[in-house]
Amino acid sequence: MTPRTCTRTALVAALLLAVTALPATTATAADTSxxxxRLPSGATYMMDVPAAWNGTVLLFSHGYAAGPANPAQDAPDDATKVLLLAKGYALVGSSYATTGWAVTDAVxxxxxxxxxxxxxxxxxxxxxxWGRSYGGLVTTAIAERHPDRIDGSIALCGLVxxxxxxxxxxxxxxxxxxTLLAPGSDVPLTGLPDQAAATATAGALTAVVESAQTTAAGRARIALAAALHNIPVWNQPTQTRPAATDWDAQQVNQYAAVKGLLNxxxxxxxxxxxxxxxxxxxNxxxxxxxxxxxxxxxxxxxxxxxxxxLSLRADLAALNRAPRxxxxxxxxxxxxxxxxFTGELAKPQLSVHTIGDALVPVQTESALRRAVTAAGSSxxxxxxxxxxxxxxxxxxxxQLAALHTLEVRLTAGRWQGTDPQSLNSRATAxxxxxxxxxxxxxPTPYLRPYDLAHPADGPDGR
Structure with missing residues (x-):
């Protein structure tokens, strides 16, 4: 059945739904189905197919959902969705049956x-x-474990x-x-029994960080904590990009990100x-x-x-002495x-990241590269x-430039135009x-890499 024969007016779709109990179908003004x-798991799904479908379907994996609201998504954002449909792409995506760290449902x-x-x-x-954020992890899991279902993949700002x-x-x-700002605290960092305990820990440490921000020593220690997560010094579009040696402005930007990370x-x-x-x-x-x-x-x-x-050497020694x-x-x-992940790719993957990401730092790309190189899939x-x-x-x-770049790779059988000038040219077009x-x-190295190609990087610290 072709996408054109599936296109219906809203009235016809409603009549068909009434007599056949098929999933709900409507046609937009742009003649898109x-x-x-709902899937057997309970997850919902949505699909959008233009009348002039170009034959390519994009399977979109959405990011982390924390609350009860968990709608299906088939595109990263509305503006991109409009462009994709206008160019003839079919779109599909599910809600996942559960929220949270839901990879076992999502895939x-x-x-x-x-x-x-x-x-x-x-x-x-x-x-x-393709997928964004946590959806980049879901996409990479599909790429590694179910390559027979896809021709290629794109991870955007992903937990790769x-x-x-x-x-x-x-x-x-x-x-x-x-360790450095609340050494006498008994607040737990792991083994949290419920969400109330998690919220209490986040609140307690946020108060510690807010108090520390009022002193030069506290600000230095917050910067050290930020550095251990590779939190960039420019991490929100609303922030002024600080000068290379404006250490105070850099730290203020990181301070906001550290609080967000705790929350x-x-x-x-x-x-x-x-x-x-x-x-x-x-650790x-x-x-x-x-x-x-x-x-x-x-x-x-x-x-x-x-x-x-303040002695940085002394603080690092204190961290290394602290109970683990x-x-x-x-x-x-x-x-x-x-x-x-193993890093064993069977189909082409393009991974894209902003350089100023505090939540999923750009160094995740170094971890992905390490795994893929070790697996011989570079x-x-x-x-x-x-x-x-x-x-x-x-x-x-x-986002469309990334898609078109992968499409060139799939058509030509080799990567072409992955340099910034070519990507920007495709984006503008x-x-x-x-x-x-x-x-x-x-990117600099990911500080705590762990992948299935490096089994020695285990909890014994080797």
């Missing part, structure tokens, strides 16, 4: 939504999986470092905050721990002096410590098996970077009304 339905639900699309509209000539690495890297800054991080950790059956992160064996030496903002930390007349947090092996195994991966602050702050033009900011960039 819009279908909504099968996305594949089921894709099957529902095929049943409804026929086989696509090309299928591309995998689950174990993510939770280890979010443990380090809060460990530093508690979101503990509640999400508690939900993930509940799924994993325990704490899936550790046993971690040398915090070595981590700081690899951080993208280590220079700023040193300068702020000097200005505060061990992981629950079964929880690590669950997170490893569900949410970590020819299938390309990475691109957008010069903007914030998490997933891509323009519609930049796709949508001249929105920004095009691809740049040459090489």
């Amino acid at each position: 819009h279908v909504e339905g 099968p639900d996305q594949l089921a939504a894709l099957s529902a699309f095929t049943d409804r509209f026929g086989a696509a000539g090309r299928t591309i999986a 470092q995998g689950g174990v690495a993510n939770w280890n890297n979010t443990l380090d800054p809060v460990f530093a905050i508690k 979101a991080g503990f509640n999400r950790r508690q939900e993930a721990e509940a799924r994993a059956g325990g704490n899936m992160s550790w 046993t064996g971690v040398d915090y002096a070595r981590l700081l030496g690899q951080s993208s903002v280590r220079k700023e930390v040193g300068e702020l410590y000097k200005a505060a007349d 947090i061990g992981a629950d092996p079964a929880a690590v195994e669950w997170m490893r098996d569900t949410s970590s 020819a299938l991966l390309r990475q691109a970077y957008v010069d903007n602050a914030g998490h997933c702050t891509f323009s519609p033009a930049e 796709a949508d001249p009304s929105t920004p095009t900011r691809y740049v040459s960039y090489r």
Whole structure:
């Protein structure tokens, strides 16, 4: 069945729904079929198919959903969706059956939504999986574990470092905050029994950080905590981009991001721990002096410590002496098996990141590159970077440029035009009304990488 024969007026769709109990279908003014339905898992799905379908279907995986509201999404944003439909792409995506760290639901639900699309509209000539933020992790899981269902994939601002690495890297800054700014506190950082406990921990440490921000020593220590998460010094589009040596302005920008990390991080950790059956992160064996030496903002930390007349060496020694947090092996195994990656790609993947992302730092791309290189799949991966602050702050033009770049790779059989000039040219051609900011960039190392190609990087600290 072709997409043209599936297009219906709203009236005809309503009549068909009444007599056949099929998923709801409507036709927009642009003559696009819009279908909504429910999967056996309970997840909802949505599809949009233009009358002049170009034969490509885009399977979109949405980002992390924390609350009860969990609508299906089939595009990253409304403006991009309009452009995609105008260019003839079919769109599909599900809600996932549950919210939170829902990869075990998300992957099968996305594949089921894709099957529902095929049943409804026929086989696509090309299928591309893509997703943003947590949806980038879901997309990468589909790419590694179900390559037979897709032709290629795009991860936008994704958690492509995998689950174990993510939770280890979010443990380090809060460990530093508690050790250096609240050394007598008994506030738990892991093993949170419920959301109330998570909220209490976040509130307690936020109050500590707010108090510390009032002194030079406190600000230096907040910067050190930020450095252990590679929080950039420009991380929101509303912030002024600080000068290279304006250490105070840089720290103020990081301070806001640290508070945001505390507010979101503990509640999400508690939900993930509940799924994993325990704490899936550790800092046993971690040398915090070595981590700081690899951080993208280590220079700023040193300068702020000097200005505060505070010993950075002493604080790093205090971190290294402090009692450590061990992981629950079964929880690590669950997170490893569900949410970590081998790097073994069978189909091309393009991964795109903004350089000023505090929530999912751009260094996640280094972790992905490490895994893919170790697996011998580097020819299938390309990475691109957008010069903007914030998490997933891509323009519609930049997102379409990524899509068209992957399409060129799928058609030609080799990567072409992955340099910033070519990407910006494609972006401008796709949508001249929105920004095009691809740049040459090489991220510093991800500080706590963990992937299935490096099994020695385990909770024993080796």
